[in-house]
Amino acid sequence: MPRHWRAPLSLLLSAFLPLCTLAANSFENTAIVRTVELGGALVHVTTTYAVKALEDGSSVYTIALGEREHAHTAWLEAKLKGQTERLPLEDFGYHRDSGFYLYTIELPKALNVNQTSNLVIETVQTHATYPWPEEAAQKDPQSLKYHSELLVLSPYKTAVQRTKIRSPSPQVHSYTTPEDVEFTTDAVVTKAGATITYGPFYDIPPSAIQDFVDKKQKEIVIHYAFDYPVLEITELRRTAEISHWGANLNIQDNINLHNAGPRLKGHFSRLEHQSQAYFGKAAPHVLPSLQLHLPAGIHDVYYYDLVGNVSTSHLRTTPSTPKGTEANRFSFLELRPRYPLLGGWNYSFTLGWDSSLSDYAGFDSKTGKYVVGVPIMTVIPSVVVDDAEVAIILPEGATDVDYYAPYPALSESISTHITYLDTIGRPKVTLKYQQLTDKHGGVIYVTYKVPFTAHLRKPVAVATAFIGFFALAFAVKRVDIRLRRK
Ligand SMILES: *[C@@H]1O[C@H](CO)[C@@H](O)[C@H](O)[C@H]1NC(C)=O
Ligand SMILES: *[C@@H]1O[C@H](CO)[C@@H](O)[C@H](O)[C@H]1NC(C)=O
Ligand SMILES: *[C@@H]1O[C@H](CO)[C@@H](O)[C@H](O)[C@H]1NC(C)=O
DSSP states (O other), X not given: OOTTOOOOHHHHHHTTSOHHHHHTTOXXXXXXXXXXXXXSSEEEEEEEEEEEESSTTEEEEEEEEOHHHHHHEEEEEEEETTOOSBOOEEEEEEETTTTEEEXXXXXXXXXXXXXXXXXXXXXXXXXXXXXXSSEEXXXXXXXXXXXXXXXXXXXXXXXEEEEEEEOSSSOEEEEOOOSSOSSOSSOSEEEETTEEEEEEEEEEOOOOSHHHHHHXXXXXXXXXXXXXXXXXXXXXXXXXXXXTTTTEEEEEEEEEEEEOSOEEOSOOOHHHHHHHHHTTOOOTTOBOOEEEEEETTEEEEEEEESXXXXXXXXXXXXXXXXXXXXXXXXXXXXXXXXSOBOTTOEEEEEXXXXXXXXXXXXXXXTTTEEEEEEESOOOOTTOEEEEEEEEEEOOTTOEEEEEEOSSOOSEXXXXXXXOTTOSSOEEEEEEEEEEEOTTOOOEEEEEEEOOTTOOOSSOOOOOHHHHHXXXXXXXXXXXXXXXXXX
């Protein structure tokens, strides 16, 4: 059960009632448009529901995810079209009678009969594609397959719906043309450039029921060229160590990187790789380097692997921005693995840096507590993080430790970390996550007291804006956007 379970009792009860009761016929979908942006390790799906209330006071809209979709969905958020604020979302988990995973969305204002609203549901799917063929020679192109379902299912009746699948390149090798599809008299599927459109399909009855799936749902498969490496971080261990004596925040990432592209057929030829690179035609399934946006204001960056220091990377640091201003600046690291990373290969390395603690810390004189914000991870576009552990090590003797994560962790703990210079050890906050995506950037705020001796070397005035961020973190954590995993 999510940590911030706030369902009204009526909702809670309805979870045990048949779906038709839960959905209560209070809406109708006048139109659904689903757009799937195909990628490598991540696939972004945006579904817009134009909904119409069928009775007065309709404020809770239910969406349903099928088994496969749920298994791959690592992020789900709901907004009103054109707005940036996330709507409160409740996760009801698996609903046995229907065979679906249900989520309810609370509309900001209840709708009366015939009133309409446009809901936008964004999800990120992980591990939803796989290389096909599974093996490729060094000079071969790379292609992926993606499976999905033809129809967007809903507990409500739908007047019209369509699904657009966008491939990153117009080179789509194949796509399914389902047969015997009801709900349309026209072509089931059309392709224009890199976009494949299924539908429009008309007059679909409430469909989030197993019987409908068995009789009417169809599987679709897209086979497309993908010209970038498919990257997964199978393990990320981030350790953030706060030192008031040194006024320093050290962040260190231990990373296992995996290239999930096709396995290499035959031997790797460095000569071939170099000549491909020379002609600007590097094989799409070989990773020569990774571009990382590290925070501004960092220094003493280090990068080593099992063999030792890796010195072939390029770093461009940027001075830190004043707290409270838009932090759009970053340092840029072009990280080169010791060897080009081929499909199926792994690369383990350690990357770390120091920053001035005052860039991350504030002091709240009202509570007498320090507040330190630690980014959960360095977000890398299109990369999934399978397992993440973030440990924040506080100064020795810190007390009254509290923390606020932007989304609930799978597990969390406070323990004591002892190094050889310590006497009583330091409190360590550890949070674990799975399936983090490019939507999961965010900051863990830790608050604590430090008794008399330890102080920030440069006393940090509380920037009100910083406390503002902190308040924002409180607000955000009330909305549970993380899906539960098995
Ligand atoms: C809602 O719309 C339908 C169809 O347009 C109409 O028949 C009905 O009277 C409307 N109901 C109300 C309460 O306005
Ligand atoms: C790696 O680099 C760091 C800093 O540049 C240096 O202190 C360390 O001795 C180097 N280690 C090896 C194994 O070369
Ligand atoms: C890469 O790592 C994964 C899991 O981390 C493991 O299953 C796989 O065997 C590794 N591959 C190689 C070639 O070592």
